[in-house]
Amino acid sequence: xxxxxxxxxxxxxxxxxxxxALLRHWRAEGRCVAACxxxxxxxxxxxxxxxxxxxxLAALGREVSTAELDAIAxxxxxxxxxxxxxxxxxxxxxxxxxxxxxTRHCVSADFQHTLVEGVGGxxxxxxxxxxVRDWIAASGLPCVLVAGSYLGSLSHTLTALESLxxxxxxxxxxxxxxxxxxxxxxxxxxxxLSRHVAGLPVVAIARLQPDAGISRLAALLx
Numbered sequence: 001x002x003x004x005x006x007x008x009x010x011x012x013x014x015x016x017x018x019x020x021a022l023l024r025h026w027r028a029e030g031r032c033v034a035a036c037x038x039x040x041x042x043x044x045x046x047x048x049x050x051x052x053x054x055x056x057l058a059a060l061g062r063e064v065s066t067a068e069l070d071a072i073a074x075x076x077x078x079x080x081x082x083x084x085x086x087x088x089x090x091x092x093x094x095x096x097x098x099x100x101x102x103t104r105h106c107v108s109a110d111f112q113h114t115l116v117e118g119v120g121g122x123x124x125x126x127x128x129x130x131x132v133r134d135w136i137a138a139s140g141l142p143c144v145l146v147a148g149s150y151l152g153s154l155s156h157t158l159t160a161l162e163s164l165x166x167x168x169x170x171x172x173x174x175x176x177x178x179x180x181x182x183x184x185x186x187x188x189x190x191x192x193l194s195r196h197v198a199g200l201p202v203v204a205i206a207r208l209q210p211d212a213g214i215s216r217l218a219a220l221l222x
Contacts (some may be wrong), residue, residue: 002222003114004106004172005136005143007038007164009156010121013146014177016052018205019115020059021214022221026113027061035060036072036106037117038099040060041125042080043073052117074102079129096130100138107141115220123161133163142170144217150179159197173201173220180207 003193008015019035026033035056048054053073062068075094077086087093107114124132136143147157164171170202176188190204205213
């Protein structure tokens with residue numbers, strides 16, 4: 001079984017899109033796959049299909065129901081805020097140890113590939129003491145770091161990478177997801193970033209032709 005944690009340099013960077021693309025790619029090859037997004041903020045039950053968890057379920061070929069949502073995304077919050085803020089608005093909190101245990105349970109089943117999608121960026125707060133980075137490290141999973149190609153992404157990406165490496169979190173690859181209407185070319189971002197990451201695979205996902213990047217990443221992940 002291969003398992004990866006999908007994290008990002010920030011929110012709305014393309015984590016869910018990437019996870020869904022990988023799941024569909026592997027399913028098309030006949031592989032047995034699973035995914036979960038344990039923590040989800042900005043969740044609207046009236047439009048569950050459009051939520052990150054709903055999109056993951058669709059990519060898995062599963063129905064979007066309360067039971068299925070509970071199975072892959074038990075910590076769901078309505079406010080589109082960092083998880084600690086979103087939970088506080090509802091008088092709730094995220095039990096970090098329970099979150100880590102749930103994550104480990106998600107990847108313990110017999111699947112060829114399992115993806116765990118994080119929430120927000122690497123340093124998004126989960127509670128008063130823990131961030132997504134702590135969650136990744138405690139889970140023991142290697143991760144895929146998703147970045148953009150916008151102006152400023154190089155600094156954000158290298159900072160996120162250093163933050164992960166500081167706690168011993170393994171990074172399998174960096175994915176540069178092309179930012180719409182960016183003033184910086186995707187190829188230029190890729191070239192500059194590659195010079196700074198000491199041989200770590202950097203995969204470009206072009207908006208108009210994403211399949212080549214998805215195929216390369218899928219191969220890297222086994």
